[in-house]
Amino acid sequence: MVTNRTSEVRAADLEFRNHYRYPTGSVGVHVSLGSALCGFFRFGSSIGFGHCADGVTSESKNSKLPIVKTARSDDSGQLELPFDPNEVADNLRRERYYSSSTSQGSGILSASWIRNAYYTVRKFLPVHVRKYLQRARLADWDRIPFPSWPVDVSVDLMFEEMMRLVLNARGGSPLPFIWFWPHGHSGAMMLTHDVEEAAGRDFCPVLMDLVETAGFRSSFQIIPEERYEVTTHLLDSLRKRGHEVNVHDLNHDGHLFRERTEFLRRAARIRHYLQDFRAEGFRSAILYRNSEWINDLGCAYDMSIPNVAHLDPQRGGCCTTFPYFLGDVIELPLTTTQDYSLFHILQKHTLDLWEQQMKAILQRHGLISFNIHPDYILSRQNRSVFVALLASMAAHRQRYNLWAALPGEVNKWWRMRAKMEIVADGGRLTIRGQGAEQAQIAYAALEGDRLVYRLADQ
Ligand SMILES: [Zn+2]
Structure with missing residues (x-):
């Protein structure tokens, strides 16, 4: 599962900007992968899966994850990362980490031919037999280390951690974005x-x-x-x-x-x-x-x-x-x-x-x-x-x-928000695009080390 990738530095702000919809040009995300390998790693409080120049592991167990140390940002809003956040978001959202992880189901229904046979005869099985087989198959569920139970927010936390780095470099100056809802x-x-x-x-x-x-x-x-x-x-x-x-x-x-x-x-x-x-x-x-x-x-x-x-x-x-x-x-x-x-x-x-x-x-x-x-x-x-x-x-x-x-x-x-833009209009920020009248500007800011969001006054 571990593959090499050639060295390159490139822009990779697509998914981060889609998440926050901050004004164009206010943040840049650059990726320097070196000859990174693909696997699990830790970035702030989030777990990532993808190519990472600071090291990866094939196991998703928390205690063994290499930690991202070379992420940096400067006061012009440029963020440099040893992994590609677009790739990581895609790998997690599309569950591409799964075939690589060690957390696959064991138990009597895990082999695909048995599973297929099971779903063919399923409708003929009495409910209590069905439930017994399902419980037996899922018996190891609480020992699966990743994604984390009962809600996994790895993608959301990755974006939050990136935002924290950007805000840190801006010396605490809040960043406007289009509120999520x-x-x-x-x-x-x-x-x-x-x-x-x-x-x-x-x-x-x-x-x-x-x-x-x-x-x-x-x-x-x-x-x-x-x-x-x-x-x-x-x-x-x-x-x-x-x-x-x-x-x-x-x-x-x-x-x-x-x-x-x-x-x-x-x-x-x-x-x-x-x-x-x-x-x-x-x-x-x-x-x-x-x-x-x-x-x-x-x-x-x-x-x-x-x-x-x-x-x-x-x-x-x-x-x-x-x-x-x-x-x-x-x-x-x-x-x-x-x-x-x-x-x-x-x-x-x-x-x-x-x-x-x-x-x-x-x-x-x-x-x-x-x-x-x-x-x-x-x-x-x-x-x-x-x-x-x-x-x-x-x-x-x-x-x-x-x-x-x-x-x-x-x-x-979500489709309308993805097309909205924050623009300066006579020294005042405003949102343009279809549905903009329902949207609100918010600010991401730091309170100490903590990321907070504030809605702008109407
Ligand atoms: Zn159904």
Whole structure:
């Protein structure tokens, strides 16, 4: 897995600038890799994976990571790094570290042929056997060192550390940037539901009642083929009440990404259903994914990549709590544990884990996203956990001024923000671009050694 790369110094500010949208030319990022090797390293409080001239290791265990020592910045806002932050962001978000890491799943379902056999017979297995096999396969989940449980913010922390270095060199002079969310909201929150079986589909009206009573709207991912009948009435009733419809896989057999030719055949069907459902978003079955193929699906946004996937059959995780571009597609990562994993793998019926995750995401001002299946909250016990979650979400929303949004709204905002610019207009900074009236200027500054953000006064 370790490869050489030739020596070069080059500009590499793309992803850092996309994250903050600071004024053009105010910061430069330069990379000097030397003959760096590829692996894990530590940069401030974040863990990176990529080529790094200050040393790397093939193991992601914290205690063994080489530390970046040669990062420097000067007072003109030029930052020089021994690694390429674009490469590192891409490696983490696209889970490229995973095949290189030692944290691969062991256990009875890890070999691919056994996994394929398992998903072929899965639907014939009694639920208690299925759950037993899943727990056995995931038994080592709490010993996986990377990504970090229960939320990994490596990409977000890398950008924060870069910002700290830039601000240090500016002698504490704050740097303006376009705030992450519209109207100065401190973070974002979205609720999604994958509809798995006919029983889940039939529960959707009650689910809408519960969600609306708590003051939210959510997105429903519908399986187009084989699982259950999808009627125009169902899609219309979801939309009429202000909820969103998205496509959930094609037939949910767990084989979407298994083979390229078959994938392309299915991708054409999925594109057809996106149009048919008037949907823009997609989530795959069982969060199976291949970030290199996502652009073939023709969706505007995908929601199939978990932040940390220790409890999912395909492990890994995108290590960020923010939306990001995968080519033309916006990825809206799933940043909290799925209800199925909470109830059936962890066997918990409390909000502790979800609230811990919300707290960690809010500290970075990221996107809180939930996937609650109507099929898994049919029992009175599970439903009461969901109702408690809705109350907790509503309390968080009010207390922290969160933006409760539909996935389509987050997609639209993130695309607009990526094109906005801060410009000086008669000695005053202002934001230009479509949607600028919703955007706000913020300042990144240092309090002692600590990075803080302040919204500019209106
Ligand atoms: Zn599903």
